Amino acid sequence: MPIVIKRRPLNFLEKLYLPEIARGLSTTFKKIWEKPVTLEYPEQRPTIPEGYRGVPTLVKDPEGREKCVSCQLCEFVCPPKAIRIKPGEIPENSEYAHVEKGPQEFEIDMLRCIYCGMCQEVCPEEAIWLQNQFSLSGYSREELVNNKEDLYELGGTLPDEHFKWRKKKEAAEHGSGH
Amino acid sequence: MDVNPVILKFVYAATVVSVIMGLCSYAVLAERKISSWIQGRVGPNRTSLPLIGGIPLIGKFLTRLGIYQPVPDGLKFLFKEDVVPAHVNKFYFIMAPVIALVPALTTVVVVPFGRFVTEAGEVIPLVLANVNVGLLFLFAISSLGVYGVVLAGWSSNSKYPFLGGIRASAQMISYELAMGVSVLPILIWVNAPGREGTLNLFDIAQAQSGFWFAMWMPVSAIIFLVCLFAETNRLPFDMAESETELVSGFHTEYSSFKFGLFFVGEYAHMVVGSCVFTLLFLGGWNPMPFVTLEALGFGEGILGAILSVGIFSGKMCGMMFFFMWIRWTLPRFRYDQVMKLGWKILLPLSIANLVVYTIFIFYLDTKL
Amino acid sequence: MTDVFFYIFATAALAGALGVVFSRNTVSGAMCLIGTFLSMASLFVLLEAYFLAVIQVLVYAGAVMVLFLFIIMLLDVKETAAKKASIYTWAASLIGFGILITGVFAISAAVSIKNKAPTMPEASGTSLKAFGYELFTTYLLPMQVTGFLLLIAMIGVIVLSKKVNTE
Numbered sequence: 001m002p003i004v005i006k007r008r009p010l011n012f013l014e015k016l017y018l019p020e021i022a023r024g025l026s027t028t029f030k031k032i033w034e035k036p037v038t039l040e041y042p043e044q045r046p047t048i049p050e051g052y053r054g055v056p057t058l059v060k061d062p063e064g065r066e067k068c069v070s071c072q073l074c075e076f077v078c079p080p081k082a083i084r085i086k087p088g089e090i091p092e093n094s095e096y097a098h099v100e101k102g103p104q105e106f107e108i109d110m111l112r113c114i115y116c117g118m119c120q121e122v123c124p125e126e127a128i129w130l131q132n133q134f135s136l137s138g139y140s141r142e143e144l145v146n147n148k149e150d151l152y153e154l155g156g157t158l159p160d161e162h163f164k165w166r167k168k169k170e171a172a173e174h175g176s177g178h
Numbered sequence: 179m180d181v182n183p184v185i186l187k188f189v190y191a192a193t194v195v196s197v198i199m200g201l202c203s204y205a206v207l208a209e210r211k212i213s214s215w216i217q218g219r220v221g222p223n224r225t226s227l228p229l230i231g232g233i234p235l236i237g238k239f240l241t242r243l244g245i246y247q248p249v250p251d252g253l254k255f256l257f258k259e260d261v262v263p264a265h266v267n268k269f270y271f272i273m274a275p276v277i278a279l280v281p282a283l284t285t286v287v288v289v290p291f292g293r294f295v296t297e298a299g300e301v302i303p304l305v306l307a308n309v310n311v312g313l314l315f316l317f318a319i320s321s322l323g324v325y326g327v328v329l330a331g332w333s334s335n336s337k338y339p340f341l342g343g344i345r346a347s348a349q350m351i352s353y354e355l356a357m358g359v360s361v362l363p364i365l366i367w368v369n370a371p372g373r374e375g376t377l378n379l380f381d382i383a384q385a386q387s388g389f390w391f392a393m394w395m396p397v398s399a400i401i402f403l404v405c406l407f408a409e410t411n412r413l414p415f416d417m418a419e420s421e422t423e424l425v426s427g428f429h430t431e432y433s434s435f436k437f438g439l440f441f442v443g444e445y446a447h448m449v450v451g452s453c454v455f456t457l458l459f460l461g462g463w464n465p466m467p468f469v470t471l472e473a474l475g476f477g478e479g480i481l482g483a484i485l486s487v488g489i490f491s492g493k494m495c496g497m498m499f500f501f502m503w504i505r506w507t508l509p510r511f512r513y514d515q516v517m518k519l520g521w522k523i524l525l526p527l528s529i530a531n532l533v534v535y536t537i538f539i540f541y542l543d544t545k546l
Numbered sequence: 547m548t549d550v551f552f553y554i555f556a557t558a559a560l561a562g563a564l565g566v567v568f569s570r571n572t573v574s575g576a577m578c579l580i581g582t583f584l585s586m587a588s589l590f591v592l593l594e595a596y597f598l599a600v601i602q603v604l605v606y607a608g609a610v611m612v613l614f615l616f617i618i619m620l621l622d623v624k625e626t627a628a629k630k631a632s633i634y635t636w637a638a639s640l641i642g643f644g645i646l647i648t649g650v651f652a653i654s655a656a657v658s659i660k661n662k663a664p665t666m667p668e669a670s671g672t673s674l675k676a677f678g679y680e681l682f683t684t685y686l687l688p689m690q691v692t693g694f695l696l697l698i699a700m701i702g703v704i705v706l707s708k709k710v711n712t713e
Contacts, residue, residue, distance in 0.1 A: 018400070021508065028216045028507040037218040270573070314600040321608030325580070328615055332573060340619070347616045351609060369675060 048132035053117045055133035056108055057155030058148070059126075061163070065096055066152070067127035070103040074119035074128055082112035083119060098172070099165050106148040110136055125164075129155060190306055191287070198286055202445035203248035209502050211244060216506040222247040255438030263334070263431050270333035275432070275439035278326025281319045282446035288312040289453045290380040292463055292487035295478045303380040304487065312379040313365070316454060317358060320409065323447065324350040327411070327418050327428045330440070334431040342427030345513060346418035349408055352520035353415075357405035359528040360398045363535035364391050364458060379454070383462025387470045392459035397531045399459045401524055406455060408520070410447040413505040417516055452497035456490065460497075463490040552592055559585035572618045576611060583607040597677055 013019045039046060048054070061067050070087035088104025090097055119128045133154055138144045146154070207222070214221030222244035230237055230246075240246070262271065290305035309315055324346055331343020368376060368385050376382070392399040408415040419427035429440045456462060463486035464470050471482055471489075511519070562585060565578030583606045590599035681689055 021504075024507045025503060028503065031218060032212070032215040034218060036214075036220045038220055040220060040223075270577075309596060311596050311600045314597070314604060318600045318604035318608055321604060321612075324612055325577075325615075328612070328619070329573075329577075332615075332619055344616065344619055347612050347619075351612055351616070354609065369678075 048134070052132050052134075053115050053120075053130040055110065055136055055146075055154060056113060056115075056117075056119055056128055056130050056151075057133070058106060058151040059129050059155040059158045060152065061160040062157060063163075063166075064157070065099075065165070066102055067125045067160075068103050068106065068123075069099055069125055069127070070101050070106075071124065073122045073124065077118045077122045079116060079118065080112040080114050082109045082114075083107070084109075096165060098169055103148060106151060108146045108151060110144045110146060111141060126158075126160075129158065131155065187306075194286055194306055195283055198283060198446055198449055199442065201449050202442050203252060205445045205448065205498055206251060206441070207244055207247050208498065209505075210247070212499065212502045213506050216503075225250055252438075255435050255441075258434040260434035260436065263336075265335045266431060267333040267335060270329045271431075272436070274326050274330035274333060275436045275443070276326075277329060278323060279439045279443040279446065281321075281323040281326075282443050282450060285316050285319045285450045286446075288315050288379060289450060290383065290457070290462075291453070291490050292483055293380070293384070294480075294483040294486075295472075297478055301384070304483065305380060308378065308380060311377045313361070313377045313382070313458075316379070316450075317354070320447070320450070321350065321354055323443070326440070326443065330432065331418075331428040334428070336431060338424040338426075339428050339430045342418045342420070342424050342430070345420075346411065346428060349411075349415065349417050349516060349520070352517060353405045353408035353524070356401055356520060356524040356528045357409065359525070359532055360401035360405065361458060362532050363395055363398050363539070366536060367391075367539050379457050383457045383464075386461040387464055388468055390459060390461040390464070390467050392461075393467060395459070395531075395535065397527065398535070399455075401528045401531065402459065403455065404519075404524060406451045407501070407504065408516070410451050410501075411444060412448065412501055414508040414511050415516060416510060417513055420510055422510070448498060448501055449494070452494045452501065453490075455497055456493040460493050462493075463487070465489050548592055552589065555585045555588040555592070558582075559589065573615065576615050576618060579614075580607050580611050583611070 058066070058068055070085050072085050072087065075083045075085045084105070084107045085103050086105040087101055090099055090102045115130065117130045120130050131154070136144070211221040213219075223242045225244065225246045226237070226241045227246050227249070230240070262268065287306045288309055290303045290308070292304040294302045294304055296302065327346040328343045331339040331341070331346065334340070364382060365377060368382055407413075411418050416427075419429070421427070424430070429437055432440060461467065465474065471485055559582050562578045562580075562582030566575045566582065569575045569578060583602060587599040587602040587607070590596075590602060
């Protein structure tokens with residue numbers, strides 16, 4: 001059943017048109033005195049809601065360890081193929097030698113990235129995060145390719161509740177498997 | 179000291195034209211500010227001049243108000259690339275903006291903007307040319323402004339400008355009639371038997387020391403106002419431009435300084451239109467109905483003259499604000515509605531209005 | 547001073563008139579005609595007939611020519627190539643030229659033009675009111691007849707342009 005809305009025919013004053021213009025004018029006149037709804041951008045920044053998908057970044061855990069283990073899942077899942085990872089080994093003398101792998105190079109081409117967030121979704125280590133950065137600019141194409149340092153600088157450290165690799169190490173040492 | 183009167187006239191003319199140009203540039207700023215306020219935005223508030231902008235408090239305040247904005251706005255027109263498309267009729271393409279601007283600036287000549295009373299009680303109008311047929315002169319010259327629009331549309335040799343030009347000419351013809359007829363009651367009243375016959379804008383303004391004409395001829399005032407909107411091509415009657423249907427109408431192919439001339443021309447028309455409405459219907463420089471400056475004790479001398487100019491400019495700025503206020507309130511009419519309004523409503527209404535007021539004025543003049 | 551202006555505007559008026567006849571482009575022709583009207587108005591101003599000058603601009607340059615341009619633009623008349631004039635054209639132009647010459651001679655030979663008018667007539671725009679008064683008293687009949695002619699023309703146009711129901 002289609003919904004039929006009955007339109008009231010215009011009454012005499014509305015047909016005269018002028019009173020309605022006056023009504024419109026009074027509406028806009030009231031608007032003049034209202035506070036502007038816009039932000040003056042570079043000085044006033046919008047509050048970024050939680051779960052915002054900004055620029056993808058790499059994060060470290062509270063111990064200062066790079067969380068990425070260069071599994072390259074994000075590289076495979078990335079729809080525009082913006083991510084390039086060159087895996088590397090973690091040196092023997094490191095505290096985290098048992099993690100075995102870490103990224104040697106990690107590049108995200110921000111000219112290709114579509115901010116879909118699939119890399120974050122797929123990451124088993126919660127190492128790649130789309131955070132609240134939204135304004136990105138540069139003078140050349142090269143500038144807009146974020147390398148590993150840039151990514152860690154943008155990402156910073158996020159709180160971690162699991163400390164997965166520490167637990168693994170402890171488990172391996174004490175022999176109490178899960 | 180004797181100065182050649184011709185040179186003196188040139189100086190006066192240059193002064194008045196530069197004042198009008200200044201008003202136009204600040205009208206653009208006002209337009210931008212008012213539109214932003216109505217739309218809940220802030221508007222231009224960044225442009226600052228070196229030195230003046232640096233003055234603490236005031237400089238910052240003026241910057242926020244956008245006082246310096248007209249400077250870059252004007253310079254932008256000068257320095258942008260001036261494109262003349264290959265398919266245009268070059269001569270008329272270049273002539274059109276000039277033809278659009280010149281009548282708007284010429285009409286200023288007969289618009290009085292104040293009065294000066296000498297100690298002997300003689301009233302001297304502050305006007306460039308105090309001609310007897312002032313009002314008709316104004317109508318005549320401002321009606322020439324449409325050629326700028328029509329020629330721009332035609333010479334651009336492209337669809338949308340052409341449609342814009344056609345619409346402008348049709349609209350101009352339709353609304354000029356109603357506009358002319360709507361002011362006739364005023365002229366009849368001012369020229370009634372026993373009075374000094376005149377079409378002089380100064381005398382019409384002076385005749386409103388009692389009732390203003392807008393008060394006892396409201397229908398005339400409304401018709402005239404609507405036609406004024408149509409004649410200045412302002413929204414809701416900007417058929418020639420109508421940027422949502424005709425790209426940007428007659429000046430689609432124009433860029434840089436030529437576009438700037440059209441732009442200034444539109445605002446100059448608005449300034450002159452506001453002046454004329456103030457003079458005809460809002461009592462000119464009389465501060466309030468039934469209260470003249472003389473009655474307030476500011477009749478004679480420089481102070482009285484400055485006050486009269488001030489009051490007049492105040493009313494004119496109020497009218498300019500009204501123009502902009504309407505623009506940001508009402509949507510554009512459809513083209514056939516514009517024609518219908520002009521021919522089927524405003525014209526008959528103005529004729530009926532004329533007949534009623536003719537009888538009324540006859541009654542007032544003979545029986546009272 | 548006035549003489550200089552007279553020659554300037556008279557030349558402009560003539561040049562405009564010639565432009566109307568000789569220009570191939572119809573819009574150019576219309577613009578030339580507007581130029582002629584404006585120059586004529588300026589000549590009226592030199593004669594101190596301000597009212598006539600203003601009416602000339604208001605009615606002819608401001609309204610009639612806008613209509614002309616409107617129609618020219620609507621019909622989209624193309625520039626026409628020079629056509630070979632037929633015998634009738636030549637005959638017509640010769641007769642027209644003859645009439646023009648006769649007229650010029652007749653006017654310049656008339657006595658009244660050789661004697662300067664003693665005073666500027668009162669009604670010539672110095673007092674608008676006198677002008678209107680003359681129009682509605684002395685020249686009432688010509689004015690009414692002209693108005694009636696225009697009315698007839700208007701009705702004719704309405705009749706011609708109205709679609710006739712053929713049923």
